[in-house]
Amino acid sequence: MSNDQISDRPDDNNFQHVKTWVFDLDNTLYPAENNLFSQVDINITNYVSKLLDLPFDDARKIQKKYLLEHGTTLNGLIHNHSVNAAHYLDSVHDIDFAPIARDLILDQALQNLEGRKVIFTNADTPYAEKVLERIGIAHHFDGIFDIIAADLAPKPEVSTYDRFFDVFAIDPKQSVMFEDMVRNLIPAKQAGMGTVWVNTGSPWGEADYDASVINVETKQLTPWLDEFVNQTANR
Structure with missing residues (x-):
């Protein structure tokens, strides 16, 4: 695995002429150390x-077996116990959002990042909107593709990515994904997307690790x- 350095970015092959920046939500747009998702995780258990x-x-x-499988x-x-998705999502997302603070640096970075920005999450939109509002960055995003839009087929289902690309008219070869x-x-x-892996140190985040699919860690x-x-602006 690479070091946490900007210099690990490849020579612009996947980061030049980017038209769409795709962001996961939980433990990506906010530090995992905030333990917001840990509340969801406990609710799920x-x-x-x-x-x-x-x-x-x-x-x-x-819980973790189903997550990986x-x-x-x-x-x-849903597959094994016919759970009602709406009831589940309402239950597990009933949390305290106070641990999430406004991130002024991320706000400014997104402001300066040229191109369209969208959210691609396995959570639902009401929960995602609350998180984005707490961070103070909701206004930067052109839309949210959530688990409902995915017809409950979560990442990493290939068909869900195809649906996501279609809904937002995304050319993967001109896009970068943060996850x-x-x-x-x-x-x-x-x-064909460029990829940035936000490595939180969790075994779930590292599952199926393959260095060849990661441009930046x-x-x-x-x-x-x-x-x-900042580096892009100074070129």
């Missing part, structure tokens, strides 16, 4: 525990993007 009448630790094993725990629960899970970058890279988005736009 509790949901599985209650649904299947399992102790917390056993429910967590099922089906892309999201929700998708696994904290390597497995979700694989279809992006195969489609960084521990946090904000400092990398800030340096990127």
Whole structure:
């Protein structure tokens, strides 16, 4: 794996003439250390525990098994237990958003980043909007492609990427994707996108690691993007 340095960016082959910048949401647009998604994660475990009448630790094993096998725990629960998606999403996203603070540096970096910006998330739009508002960056994005728009087929389903490209009229070869899970970058890279992996150090983020699908690796988005736009402006 590469170091957390802007110099690890390839020689502009995937970052020149970018028309669309695609951002994952959780643990990408805000630091994983904020532990916002950990609240969702615990809610998911509790949901599985209650649904299947399992102790917390056993429910967590099922939760992560479904995550790796089906892309999201929700998708696994739908396939195996006919869970109602709306009820699940409302339940697991009932959290305290206070840990998310306004990010002025990211706000400015996105302002200076030329090109269209969109959100591509396995969460739902109401939750995504709350996160973006807390960070103070909602106004930079032209749209959100969420799990409902994906017809509940989560990243890394290839068909979902095709649907996403179609909905937003995206040319993958003129786009870059930011994501904290390597497995979700694989279809992006195969489609021709440039890729930035935000490595949070989690085993879920590193699952299916393949260096060939990663153009850039960084521990946090904000400092990398800030340096990127500053270097681009000085060329």
